[in-house]
Amino acid sequence: MTSRTTPQQSRDSRDKYTVLLPTYNERENLPLIVWLLVKYFNKSGYDYEIIVIDDASPDGTLDVAKQLQEIYGKDKVVLRPRASKLGLGTAYLHGIKQATGNFIFIMDADLSHHVMHPCCMSNHKPYLSLLIRKQKEGNYDLVSGTRYRGSGGVYGWDLRRKLISRGANFLTQTLLRPNASDLTGSFRLYKKEVLETLVEKCMSKGYVFQMEIIIRARQLKYTIGEVPISFVDRVYGESKLGGNEIVSFAKGLLLLFATT
Amino acid sequence: EKTVGGLMYGKRLSSLLQVVFPGELAAEGVIMTKLMQWLFGVSLLAVVWALTAYDLLDLNLPQTYRDVAWPMPAYLLVSFGCYSLAVIGYRVATFNDCEEASRELRMHIKEAREDLRKKGLRF
Ligand SMILES: Nc1nc2c(ncn2[C@@H]2O[C@H](COP(=O)(O)OP(=O)(O)OP(=O)(O)O)[C@@H](O)[C@H]2O)c(=O)[nH]1
Ligand SMILES: [Mg+2]
Numbered sequence: 001m002t003s004r005t006t007p008q009q010s011r012d013s014r015d016k017y018t019v020l021l022p023t024y025n026e027r028e029n030l031p032l033i034v035w036l037l038v039k040y041f042n043k044s045g046y047d048y049e050i051i052v053i054d055d056a057s058p059d060g061t062l063d064v065a066k067q068l069q070e071i072y073g074k075d076k077v078v079l080r081p082r083a084s085k086l087g088l089g090t091a092y093l094h095g096i097k098q099a100t101g102n103f104i105f106i107m108d109a110d111l112s113h114h115v116m117h118p119c120c121m122s123n124h125k126p127y128l129s130l131l132i133r134k135q136k137e138g139n140y141d142l143v144s145g146t147r148y149r150g151s152g153g154v155y156g157w158d159l160r161r162k163l164i165s166r167g168a169n170f171l172t173q174t175l176l177r178p179n180a181s182d183l184t185g186s187f188r189l190y191k192k193e194v195l196e197t198l199v200e201k202c203m204s205k206g207y208v209f210q211m212e213i214i215i216r217a218r219q220l221k222y223t224i225g226e227v228p229i230s231f232v233d234r235v236y237g238e239s240k241l242g243g244n245e246i247v248s249f250a251k252g253l254l255l256l257f258a259t260t
Numbered sequence: 261e262k263t264v265g266g267l268m269y270g271k272r273l274s275s276l277l278q279v280v281f282p283g284e285l286a287a288e289g290v291i292m293t294k295l296m297q298w299l300f301g302v303s304l305l306a307v308v309w310a311l312t313a314y315d316l317l318d319l320n321l322p323q324t325y326r327d328v329a330w331p332m333p334a335y336l337l338v339s340f341g342c343y344s345l346a347v348i349g350y351r352v353a354t355f356n357d358c359e360e361a362s363r364e365l366r367m368h369i370k371e372a373r374e375d376l377r378k379k380g381l382r383f
Contacts, residue, residue, distance in 0.1 A: 031381055035372040064381070071379045114365045153356025166351045170344060176294055230358030232365050258295045 016047040017132070018101030018192070021109045022091035023052060027059045028236035029110050034068050034077065036116050040128050051078045052109075053095045055085040089209045093199050096192070103135070104190045110234040113145065113187040127229055131189040134225045141222035143189045144214065145229035146182035152228030168249060175257045176215060180224050183211040184249075187229055194222055207245065208252030215260050309333060 019037055023030055034050055041048040054062045062081050069077040080098050082091070092106065105128070107113045116126045125133070127145065135143045146152050148169060154162070172183055184207045190198075197220065202212045217224060292300075312329040315321050373383070 028383075031376050031383070032369055032372045035376055036368060064383075067381050071376075071381065111365065111369075114361055114368070116364075116368055148351070151356065153358045153361075155358040155362040157355075159352070162352045162355050163348070166348050166355065170348050170351070174344075175298075230356070230361040232358065232362045235365075235369070257293070259293055 015103060016049070016101035017041070017103045017105060017189075018095075018099040019048065019050045019105040019107070020092055020095040020099070021050060021052050021107070022088055022095070023054045023057060023061050023065075023109045024085060025057045025059045025061060025237055026109045027057070027061045027064050029234070030061055030064055031068055033107075033109050033111055033115075034072070036114075037128075038072055038076065040116055040126055044129065046132070047101075049076055049078055049099075049101060051080055051095045051098055053091045054079070054081045055091065056081065056083055087205045089199065089202055089205055092195070096196055096199065099192060102192050103132075104192050104195050105131070105188070106190065106195075107187045110237060112231055112234055113229060114232055127187070127227070130227045131187075134227050135189055138223065138225055140225035141191050141194045142217060143225040143227060144180050144182060145185050145187035146180070146226045147185060147229060147231050148181045149226060150228035152182075152230060154231045154233075156233035164246070168246075168253075172211070172253060175253065176260075178214055179218055180214050180226060182226070183214050185229075185231075186210050198222075204252050204255070205248075207249050208256075211252060212256060215256055219260060 021030070021033065030052065034052075037048070037050055052065045052068075054065060056062070062079070065077070065079055065081075069079060078098060080095055082094060096104065107115070113127065115128050131143045131145065134140065147154055148166075154165075157165070169181075169183070172178070173181075176183075194217075198213050198216050201216045201220075202209055204212045214224070309329060309332060311317055312321065313326055313332075315326060377383075
């Protein structure tokens with residue numbers, strides 16, 4: 001413990017962060033999130049790569065992604081497109097196979113996780129830093145952003161949506177008793193091998209996928225750290241939240257309740 | 261066959277033990293699902309309740325015990341409901357509105373668009 005700073009620093013310099021960005025119709029958002037990520041990583045000095053997994057978006061997201069690759073370089077923006085819309089879970093699996101980092105960030109490409117925003121007023125650090133620092137602090141297997149704790153929160157939600165969100169969260173906490181406060185959040189940092197193992201085990205899609213991955217993490221005794229984040233509703237593009245979403249959430253919750 | 265505390269016991273007894281002691285179950289590597297845990301807890305409470313409310317063991321419990329025990333399930337349900345509503349209501353009321361995050365995001369979006377245009381991106 002005496003020479004603590006030295007190995008820490010050498011480990012820092014060897015660490016590489018892969019950001020997985022699954023996209024479906026994110027033509028407007030993708031350049032912006034990539035810009036923010038590049039800006040952050042350049043400033044912080046961490047080694048990184050951004051892997052874009054586009055499922056043949058009809059709006060031409062892939063075309064924009066190619067332009068971004070030309071601007072930032074093939075080593076920084078990696079394209080792993082697929083021929084059709086095959087869903088989020090398999091998109092992550094597909095992306096991990098190409099990842100060269102030892103840590104993996106997962107986030108939505110729709111700017112709902114504002115990576116540069118300094119969340120805690122006390123330390124004014126961007127979220128990416130906070131997640132990375134949290135991970136190092138406890139050598140956690142995964143660090144999850146949470147909207148439900150501390151300074152975490154949301155923007156652009158009306159009372160109805162807040163009520164649904166809090167109600168669903170309470171129900172989930174009561175039934176599943178997970179060791180994380182935000183199960184459906186999708187801004188997380190994983191050790192690469194941990195994410196590989198977890199994704200192999202998960203079968204569900206969308207919201208439920210994020211939930212299942214946390215539950216499986218507990219089953220496999222992985223350690224979980226949490227960082228409060230603010231969630232800003234998408235500015236561009238269609239939201240996919242509807243009645244359908246709630247039904248699939250309920251189904252997924254019951255399935256996990258009965259099987260895990 | 262296995263030995264626990266010097267006792268030999270067969271497969272059937274072992275699985276019976278696992279039902280009575282879910283802790284053992286985890287130790288055996290068998291996972292008890294959350295549904296099973298709930299059913300286990302609820303049936304345990306139900307048994308205790310039935311034993312007291314109807315004095316099934318003929319313990320000659322004082323009548324007051326039985327009177328208190330009988331409406332207990334309803335009380336428990338109602339208090340749990342109130343507790344849930346209070347917690348959810350409080351959490352909705354104290355859900356942070358991240359005004360500042362959104363303002364900052366819009367600022368960064370503008371900056372990003374200008375810079376990307378300069379770098380030759382066709383939106
Ligand atoms: N590759 C791939 N990406 C997807 C697919 N479905 C969604 N995505 C992406 O996954 C991320 C999360 O999806 P969203 O549509 O934002 O889902 P959400 O956050 O639950 O809902 P809204 O933000 O309200 O629309 C976004 O970056 C999407 O572009 C898919 O089938 N394939
Ligand atoms: Mg989203």
